[in-house]
Amino acid sequence: MSGLISNVVYNTQALNNHSAGLQVTGNNLANVNSTSYARQQLKNSTTPAEAAGGLTRYTIEQIRDAVLDENIVRENADLGSLEAQNDVLNQLNSLFAESLQENLSTSLEYSTDSDSTGLTAALDSFFAAWSDYSVDPSDSTAQEIVYQSGEMLVEYFNTMSSRLDEIETDVNTRISDDVDEANTLLNEIASLNEQIVRAELGGNDTATTLRNQRQEIVEELGKILNISTDEQANGTLIISSTDNTGATVTLLNHTTVNSLTNNAGVLGLADGTTLGLSSGSLYGYSAVLTGDIADARSDLDLLAANLTSSVNTAYGADFFDAAGLTAGTIALDSALTADSIYADLNNASGNEIALAISELASSEIAGLGNTFQGYTITTASAIAASYSNNQTQLEYQELVSTMLDEQRTSISGVNLNEEVTNMMVLQRAFQATSRVVNVLDQLLSVVVNELKA
Amino acid sequence: MRIATNTFVQSTVSRLQNLENQQQTVQNQLISGQRINSMEEDPTTAARILSDQQTQRQLIQYQENSTQAQGIAQAGYDALEYLQDLSEQAQSIVDFNAFEDTDSAVFSVQIDALIEDALRTANGQYNGDYLFAGTDTAQEPFSLSYTDNDGNAFLNADGDPVQRYVYNGNDSGREIAVADGVAISPYTDGDTNQSIADFLNAMLDYSDAVAAGDTAAIKDASNVVQDAENVLVDGMSNLSMKQFRMETLESSNAAKYSALSSEVTALRAVDLNEATISMLNIQNAYSAALSTTSMVMDTTILNYI
Numbered sequence: 218m219s220g221l222i223s224n225v226v227y228n229t230q231a232l233n234n235h236s237a238g239l240q241v242t243g244n245n246l247a248n249v250n251s252t253s254y255a256r257q258q259l260k261n262s263t264t265p266a267e268a269a270g271g272l273t274r275y276t277i278e279q280i281r282d283a284v285l286d287e288n289i290v291r292e293n294a295d296l297g298s299l300e301a302q303n304d305v306l307n308q309l310n311s312l313f314a315e316s317l318q319e320n321l322s323t324s325l326e327y328s329t330d331s332d333s334t335g336l337t338a339a340l341d342s343f344f345a346a347w348s349d350y351s352v353d354p355s356d357s358t359a360q361e362i363v364y365q366s367g368e369m370l371v372e373y374f375n376t377m378s379s380r381l382d383e384i385e386t387d388v389n390t391r392i393s394d395d396v397d398e399a400n401t402l403l404n405e406i407a408s409l410n411e412q413i414v415r416a417e418l419g420g421n422d423t424a425t426t427l428r429n430q431r432q433e434i435v436e437e438l439g440k441i442l443n444i445s446t447d448e449q450a451n452g453t454l455i456i457s458s459t460d461n462t463g464a465t466v467t468l469l470n471h472t473t474v475n476s477l478t479n480n481a482g483v484l485g486l487a488d489g490t491t492l493g494l495s496s497g498s499l500y501g502y503s504a505v506l507t508g509d510i511a512d513a514r515s516d517l518d519l520l521a522a523n524l525t526s527s528v529n530t531a532y533g534a535d536f537f538d539a540a541g542l543t544a545g546t547i548a549l550d551s552a553l554t555a556d557s558i559y560a561d562l563n564n565a566s567g568n569e570i571a572l573a574i575s576e577l578a579s580s581e582i583a584g585l586g587n588t589f590q591g592y593t594i595t596t597a598s599a600i601a602a603s604y605s606n607n608q609t610q611l612e613y614q615e616l617v618s619t620m621l622d623e624q625r626t627s628i629s630g631v632n633l634n635e636e637v638t639n640m641m642v643l644q645r646a647f648q649a650t651s652r653v654v655n656v657l658d659q660l661l662s663v664v665v666n667e668l669k670a
Numbered sequence: 671m672r673i674a675t676n677t678f679v680q681s682t683v684s685r686l687q688n689l690e691n692q693q694q695t696v697q698n699q700l701i702s703g704q705r706i707n708s709m710e711e712d713p714t715t716a717a718r719i720l721s722d723q724q725t726q727r728q729l730i731q732y733q734e735n736s737t738q739a740q741g742i743a744q745a746g747y748d749a750l751e752y753l754q755d756l757s758e759q760a761q762s763i764v765d766f767n768a769f770e771d772t773d774s775a776v777f778s779v780q781i782d783a784l785i786e787d788a789l790r791t792a793n794g795q796y797n798g799d800y801l802f803a804g805t806d807t808a809q810e811p812f813s814l815s816y817t818d819n820d821g822n823a824f825l826n827a828d829g830d831p832v833q834r835y836v837y838n839g840n841d842s843g844r845e846i847a848v849a850d851g852v853a854i855s856p857y858t859d860g861d862t863n864q865s866i867a868d869f870l871n872a873m874l875d876y877s878d879a880v881a882a883g884d885t886a887a888i889k890d891a892s893n894v895v896q897d898a899e900n901v902l903v904d905g906m907s908n909l910s911m912k913q914f915r916m917e918t919l920e921s922s923n924a925a926k927y928s929a930l931s932s933e934v935t936a937l938r939a940v941d942l943n944e945a946t947i948s949m950l951n952i953q954n955a956y957s958a959a960l961s962t963t964s965m966v967m968d969t970t971i972l973n974y975i
Contacts, residue, residue, distance in 0.1 A: 249675055314709050315720050317938070324928065337724055345731045352738050352846050353799055355807045568805055568844040572853055579728060579850055590724045598717035601709035608710065619684055623677060630674025634971040 221661050228654050234261060234275050235647040241277055242640045245631045253433035255281045255629035257425055279425045282628050286432060287446065289621050290439035294496035296618050297440030299611040301501030302509075305388055306604040309509055312380050313597040335597070337590045339373045340524075342366050344578035344589075347571050354567030357559060363571075364555040367536065371547055374521050378545035381514050385506065389482065392502045395441050396479045399499070402438040403456070406431055407472040410453040414471075417452045424452070442477075442497035444468065461493035482506070509603050516596040517544040523584040531573040534561060682963040689956045696949045705940040715937050722930045722937075728850070729927045736848040736920050738797075740913055743856035745796040747909045750858070750902050753869065756788045757899040760873060761892050764880060771883045778881035785873045789835070792866045802863045803839035811839040812867055835870040839863055849919040854912055862905035869898035 238259040248254040260276050315335035346366040350359040409431040416424035431454065438444060438456070445465070447455040456469040466486060468475050476487040484492045484499060494500035522542040529535050535550040536558075562570055577589065585592040698707055709716040763777050793810045794801050803811035814833040817823050824834045841860030845853035876891035 252676075310710055315716075317704075317706060317708065317716055317719055322931075324924070324931075337720060338727075341724060341727050345727070348731050348735060348847055352735060352844075353797060354844075355799060356797075563807070564805075566805075568842075572845055572847060575847060576851075576853075591721065594717050594720045594724065597709060597720070598713045601716060602713035605710045605713055619681075623681065626674045626677050626680070627672045630676055632673065633675045637971050 221657055221664065225654065225657050225661070228650050228657065231650045232647065232654070234259070235643050235650060237275055237277070238643045239640065239647070242636050242643065245636050246633070246640075249631045249633060249636075251429075253429050254631070255279045255425070255429060255432075256631045277425065279428060280629050281428075281432075282625065283448070285621065285625050285628065286435075289618070289625060290436055290444065290446065291496075292614070292618050292621055293436055293439040294443040294500075296611075296614045297498040298496045298501035298504070299607060299614050300440075301391070301498035302505045303604075303607050303611050305384065305502065305505045306509060306600070306607050308384050308387075309505075309513060310600050310604040312377060312384070313513065313600045315594065315597050335593075336373060336377065337593045337597075339370050340589050340593060341578070343370045344575050348575035348578075350562070351568055351571035351575050354562045354564075354571055357555075360559045360562070361555045364549075364553070364558055367549055367553075370524075371537070371549055374517070374544040374547045377517060378514075378543070381510065381517070382545075385510055388502050388506050388510070392482070392484075392499060392506075393479055395499050395502070396477045396484065399438060399441045400474070400476045402434050402441070403469050403474045403476070405434050406438070406454060406456065407469055407474050409434070410469075411472050413452045428452075440498060442492070442499045443495050444497075459493050459495065461491045463493060466490050466492070509600065513596065513600060514544070516592070516599075518542070519585065520544070520589065520592055520596075521547040523582050524589060526584070527577055527582055528574055531577060532561070532570060678963055678967050682959060685959050686956065689952055689959065693949065693952045693956070696945055696952060699940040699945050700942070700949065703940055703942075704938045706938055719934050719937050722934050726927055726930050726934075729923045729930075732848050732850075732923050733920065733927075735846050736916050736923070739846040739848055739854060739856040740916050741856075742796050742799075742801070742846075743909050743913045743916070745794070746801045746856070746858055747906055747913070749791050749794050749801055750862075750906045750909070752791050753788055753866065753902050754899055754906070756784045756791070757869065757873070757895055757902070760784045760876060761895060764888055764892070774881055774883040778877050781873065781877040781880055785870065785877060788870055788873060792870065800839070802858055802866055804857070804860055804863060805842040805844050806839045809838050811837060811863065812870060813838060835867045835874065837864050837867040848916055849923055852919060854916060856909075856912060856916070858905045858909065862901070862908065865898060865901035865905065869895070869902060872898040 241257045241259045245256045248256075256279075258278050258280055260278050262276065313336070315337050343366045346359070346363045350356065350363045353359060409427055413424045413427045413431065416427060435444070435446060435454070435456070442458055445457050447457070449455065449471075453471045454469070455467065455471070457465045457467050460466045466475070468477075468486070475490075477492070478485045478487060482503070484494065484503070486492065494503065521544045525537040525539065525542055525547060529537055529539060536553060538546075538548040538550050541547040561567070579588060581588055582592070587595060699705055706712050706716055706719070709720075760781050763780055764773075789812060792802055792812045799807055800811050803809075812835055815824075815836045816831050816833055818834075818836060819838075824832050826832045839860075843855030843857045843859055845855045847853045872891065872894040876888070876895050879887040879891040
């Protein structure tokens with residue numbers, strides 16, 4: 218049986234444990250609204266030798282599910298990819314979208330030309346001008362309108378091409394920014410790796426705050442590119458991704474960072490490896506750049522090239538500059554003026570030429586496999602479908618991420634009621650232990666003061 | 671499942687945001703009366719709507735063209751009808767039962783006035799374009815000349831050069847697109863235009879015959895005028911047929927346009943009942959989410975300490 222002094226020591230230790238427990242609970246309560254915070258728990262442990270005397274030691278544990286954390290990082294990468302694509306597709310869709318708000322009369326008898334916008338409407342206006350001109354090729358006003366509508370159409374193509382250039386530049390800038398951001402995050406994780414290893418050298422305490430910070434940064438990094446993590450026994454985290462052959466490549470080993478590089482859009486690593494990304498915002502931007510944006514540009518250029526060749530063939534001369542075969546370079550022929558159109562067409566064959574050009578509006582163009590307007594609508598519709606699909610996938614992915622977050626919160630999140638209950642238990646325990654110490658104090662007082670005689 | 675305190679807040683906020691988005695969509699539908707307000711909402715349907723609207727715009731263009739073409743055809747018809755009237759007036763001037771030599775000069779002057787009127791009508795314009803010139807708009811289609819279009823001189827019975835009316839236009843007819851794949855020329859054809867020159871020359875011969883006072887020659891010339899007039903009537907009939915065809919196509923275009931309008935309306939229009947009920951459901955769900963969460967969050971162990 219232990220003596221009074223030993224009992225005082227044991228109970229002091231117990232008071233320390235309860236005090237630590239109250240600190241942990243207080244810490245949990247203070248972080249109830251911190252999203253990256255994983256609740257902590259005091260774990261008492263007793264060695265066999267100490268058990269007889271009731272002496273306990275404690276460790277502070279962080280309640281985390283490593284598998285869930287890994288899942289969240291992986292799903293974040295998919296979310297990052299879809300969000301990046303969504304942002305760009307939104308811009309692309311706005312550029313190509315055709316107005317559905319046209320207020321055409323329900324009866325042809327009372328209809329007039331609408332003030333609709335979009336490339337289809339611009340093409341319609343161009344061919345309508347030719348149709349008007351075919352009625353009277355000697356009409357100088359109609360000839361002026363043909364010229365103006367041609368200019369407007371060319372400007373529409375040029376503006377769309379410029380906007381596509383801007384979107385491309387914007388995406389490339391975002392890729393560069395994300396590469397810089399990823400490198401910054403890798404360096405921060407490297408720094409935290411070192412701090413965690415140092416903090417956990419004793420092995421008793423886990424560096425919970427540092428680990429929370431690191432997990433938060435890892436999840437941010439996971440939104441930029443697909444990564445996998447491997448925690449070592451000493452607490453350090455190895456971060457890897459995949460190269461263009463699908464093999465694993467190390468981005469971070471303890472404190473050694475293999476930085477990301479962006480060589481004219483080709484994403485690689487400082488050691489010369491070319492990355493083969495499958496998710497994350499970098500993948501999303503690259504995919505939309507080489508997919509939807511490239512397709513949109515190709516469609517627009519094909520439309521411009523076919524318009525130039527078809528109209529020039531029907532006109533019998535260069536109405537559009539024969540060299541301008543892309544949306545960015547399409548232009549009216551430099552020698553063309555409103556007067557030159559009049560000079561070209563105010564003759565016996567003028568009506569046939571104007572009619573032939575106006576009929577292009579409803580003719581299937583061999584190079585497009587569709588009418589000009591039909592092809593434009595198909596292109597706009599394909600982009601809208603891509604955007605719509607992306608939105609659906611994004612909503613689903615957000616749902617998955619939310620679900621995983623909720624799962625993690627259910628494990629790692631702080632519950633006020635639970636913490637208050639813990640606090641009450643610890644307070645009662647503290648009070649009870651304090652009473653024991655008081656009794657021991659009284660006993661010691663009797664032993665020391667009253668039995669001395 | 672263990673529920674963390676923040677789970678209530680996070681899931682409620684997420685749910686409310688979701689409901690707000692749904693509410694916004696239905697509100698837009700109710701305000702605009704349209705189920706689809708942008709392409710990404712339903713790309714396939716939007717493509718059909720755009721395609722239909724593009725066809726509608728094309729039909730509007732055909733309608734405008736057709737109106738103009740019918741105006742031209744009507745102007746041509748009226749001109750030919752007037753020429754026919756002039757022909758009948760000219761032929762009725764001479765009353766063979768009471769014809770006297772002294773009348774010749776007077777009748778001839780009257781016929782010449784009718785010829786001038788006929789020439790003015792034949793050279794008439796519609797919207798600044800000659801009605802009977804084919805596609806040659808550079809000059810008046812009918813004029814007096816000493817030579818024909820091939821440069822051969824016109825000579826009278828005595829071999830003296832004389833002036834005759836020649837047709838300066840061409841055989842082409844300016845066509846106007848009035849329906850999908852259909853372009854119609856609202857003008858008279860080259861043969862009809864040439865027959866107007868023949869009519870004018872027949873009137874000239876008739877005037878000369880009346881001036882000469884030769885009854886037999888007058889009768890012969892009158893018959894020639896009548897023959898030329900018949901060709902003009904054929905031209906009128908031809909223009910009438912074109913007008914009828916254009917009106918038929920216009921009706922067909924109008925029917926097609928109405929069908930497209932109905933289709934666009936059906937594709938775009940929102941079902942108001944469905945949208946209203948959907949709005950009520952969303953509003954109820956919103957209120958329920960708010961009150962349930964507030965009830966759950968209102969009760970904590972803190973109330974009992």
